[in-house]
Amino acid sequence: MSNDTAAQPAYFIAHITVDDVEGYRNYEKGFFPVLKPSGARFVTYDDNVTVLEGERESGRTIMIEFPSEEALMTWWDSPEYRELAKVRQAAVTTHSVTIVHSLPPR
Incomplete structure (x- = not known):
């Protein structure tokens, strides 16, 4: 990965679909303190997105912007998030987790 791409x-x-509300609340309580050191910006969440085409499972869609894919993966693989992820995994059904890349430099 070049320095331009990393930036x-x-x-x-x-x-996700929340199966255990209290468990998910416990996850939410720990989430932002673990996210903050990554330099990420929590963009939005929506429990009622508008689907223009195709199928969608009920639940919540979450979007977070990271300064780079490296920062995202450092957060995702961090011991703090991996431990917190166990709380999430016990409380929700995860339908998808996706990384969307910015346009490459031109």
Whole structure:
């Protein structure tokens, strides 16, 4: 990965269905303290997105912008997030977790 590519933002998009509300609240309580050191920006979440085409499972869609894919993966693989992810995995059904890359430099 070149330095130009490493500096490009990367977007984390997850779609989940909450199965255990109290468990998910515990995950939410720990989430932002673990996210903050990554330099990420929580963009939005939506429990009622508008689907223009195709199928969608019920649930929540979450979007977070990271300064780079490297920052995203450092957060994702961090011991702090991996431990917190166990709380999430016990409380929700994860339909997808996606990295969307910025346009490459031209």
